[in-house]
Amino acid sequence: MQKVLIITYYWPPAGGPGVQRWLKFVKYLRDFDIEPIVYTPENPNYPITDTSFLDEVPKDIRVYRRKIFEPYALAGIFSKKKTKQISAGIITSKNQSLLEKVLLWIRGNLFIPDARKFWVGPSVTFLSDILEKEAIGTVITTGPPHSVHLIGRELKRQLKINWVADFRDPWTSIGYHKKLMLTSFAQRKHKQLERLVLNEADKIIVTSNTTKKEFAAITNNPIKVITNGYDTYPIINEPLDEAFTLSHIGSLLTGRNPHNLWKALSELIHEFPDFKEVFRLQLAGVVSSDVLESIYFYGLQPYTHLLGYISHEEALQYQKRSQVLLLVEINTEETQGIIPGKVFEYMAAKRPILGVGPVNWEVGRLITESNTGQTYDYEHHEVLKEVLLQWFRDYKKGKLGLSKAKVEPYHRRELTRKLAEYLTWE
Numbered sequence: 001m002q003k004v005l006i007i008t009y010y011w012p013p014a015g016g017p018g019v020q021r022w023l024k025f026v027k028y029l030r031d032f033d034i035e036p037i038v039y040t041p042e043n044p045n046y047p048i049t050d051t052s053f054l055d056e057v058p059k060d061i062r063v064y065r066r067k068i069f070e071p072y073a074l075a076g077i078f079s080k081k082k083t084k085q086i087s088a089g090i091i092t093s094k095n096q097s098l099l100e101k102v103l104l105w106i107r108g109n110l111f112i113p114d115a116r117k118f119w120v121g122p123s124v125t126f127l128s129d130i131l132e133k134e135a136i137g138t139v140i141t142t143g144p145p146h147s148v149h150l151i152g153r154e155l156k157r158q159l160k161i162n163w164v165a166d167f168r169d170p171w172t173s174i175g176y177h178k179k180l181m182l183t184s185f186a187q188r189k190h191k192q193l194e195r196l197v198l199n200e201a202d203k204i205i206v207t208s209n210t211t212k213k214e215f216a217a218i219t220n221n222p223i224k225v226i227t228n229g230y231d232t233y234p235i236i237n238e239p240l241d242e243a244f245t246l247s248h249i250g251s252l253l254t255g256r257n258p259h260n261l262w263k264a265l266s267e268l269i270h271e272f273p274d275f276k277e278v279f280r281l282q283l284a285g286v287v288s289s290d291v292l293e294s295i296y297f298y299g300l301q302p303y304t305h306l307l308g309y310i311s312h313e314e315a316l317q318y319q320k321r322s323q324v325l326l327l328v329e330i331n332t333e334e335t336q337g338i339i340p341g342k343v344f345e346y347m348a349a350k351r352p353i354l355g356v357g358p359v360n361w362e363v364g365r366l367i368t369e370s371n372t373g374q375t376y377d378y379e380h381h382e383v384l385k386e387v388l389l390q391w392f393r394d395y396k397k398g399k400l401g402l403s404k405a406k407v408e409p410y411h412r413r414e415l416t417r418k419l420a421e422y423l424t425w426e
Contacts, residue, residue: 003035004138009145011040012057015050017341021228024412032420041068052311066126068119108180112189114145124154142166149197165201170211173334208362210337224422228341229410230348238320244395247282247322249315250342254288255330258356264385266298279303284310319349323395329357331378336360347372347407371404
C-alpha cells in the first residue's frame with residue numbers, strides 16, 4: 001500500500017470549508033490502496049471551530065503534530081475581533097480604522113506568503129525524520145495558507161520525494177490579495193514564490209478549470225482539476241420549511257452583495273401579499289456589516305433571520321429544509337474560477353440553487369450541467385424577480401424541487417478515486 005503524507009494547516013476541530021477537502025480524501029483513500037498520514041499544527045489559531053468534524057476522522061489514522069508560532073496571537077492583544085476577521089479572510093475596504101490598516105499592512109508585507117511562515121523551518125526538520133521512519137515517498141501540501149507549500153518544496157529538495165501541491169484557492173489572484181496593501185517588493189515576492197512552487201512541484205491539483213488555465217501559463221508541470229464535493233451522511237429526514245425560505249449557508253463577506261437580488265425580493269414583498277406572508281431570508285455564518293446594510297436598505301430586515309455560525313451537521317439540516325438555496329460570489333473577474341465548497345452540498349440537498357456571481361462564473365456551468373438551479377450575474381434584476389416568482393408559485397403548488405439532478409460525479413469517494421489515479425508514479 002502506497003503511503004502519502006498530507007501537510008495541512010486546517011484539520012479538525014477546525015471549522016469551515018477549508019478542512020473538509022482533505023478530511024474527506026483521508027476518509028476514502030484506503031479504498032484505493034493508499035495509506036494517508038497527516039501532519040498538522042499542534043496549537044493552531046483557527047478563526048472558527050467545529051468539533052463535529054472530529055467524529056469523521058478515521059480512528060486509526062496517524063496524525064503528527066508540531067507547535068506553530070502565529071503572530072495572530074500577538075496581534076490579538078490589540079484587537080481580537082479585527083485579528084480574527086483578517087485571519088478568516090474577512091477584509092473590508094469600507095471605514096477601515098487606522099489599527100485595521102496597520103494590521104493589514106503588516107500581514108501583507110512582513111509575513112510573506114502568510115502569517116504561518118514560521119511553521120516552515122521547524123516542520124521541515126521534524127518531517128525529515130518522519131518521512132524516513134515511515135518510508136513515505138509522496139508528500140501532498142494543501143493551501144492556503146500557501147506557506148504550507150514551502151514545506152513541501154524544501155522536503156523535495158532535501159529528500160527527493162514526490163511532491164504534489166494542492167490549491168484549494170488561487171494564490172496571487174484571489175480576491176483579498178489586492179486588499180493587503182502590498183508594496184511592489186511584496187507583490188514580486190508573492191509572484192516569485194508562486195512560480196517556484198508551481199514549477200518545482202511534481203504535480204499540481206486545483207479546484208477549477210479557471211485556476212488550471214491561470215497556472216498553465218506559469219508552469220508546464222501536470223495540473224489536475226479535482227473539485228470539492230459532497231459526502232454521504234445518515235439519512236436526514238427533514239421536512240421542508242413551511243415558509244418560503246431563501247437560505248445562504250456560509251459567510252457573506254464584503255463584496256458578496258447582490259443589490260439587484262435584494263431589490264427584487266423587496267419588490268416581490270410589496271407587489272405580492274401572499275409572498276410577503278411566507279417569505280424568509282435565512283443567513284447562516286458571518287455576514288459583513290455592508291451586506292447587512294444593503295439588505296436592510298431594501299426593507300428586508302423584518303424577513304431576515306441571522307442564524308450565526310452553525311455546525312456542519314446543522315448546515316446539512318438547513319440545506320435539506322430550505323425551499324431555495326442562495327449562492328453568492330464577489331463580482332470580479334478574479335472570482336470567475338472560485339467554486340465554493342458548499343455548492344456541492346447544496347447540489348446534494350436537491351433543493352433549487354439560486355446563484356449570483358460574476359459573468360462567466362464557472363459555478364454556472366456546474367449548476368447547469370447538474371440540473372440543480374439557475375445562476376445569474378449581478379446586472380440582472382427582472383430575471384431574478386421572474387425566477388423567484390416562478391419558484392414561489394411552484395412552492396405554493398407543492399411542486400418546488402429537483403427531479404433530474406445529476407450529482408453523483410461529485411461524491412467525495414468518486415473524487416478520491418480521481419485523486420488516487422493521479423497519485424500513481426511511473
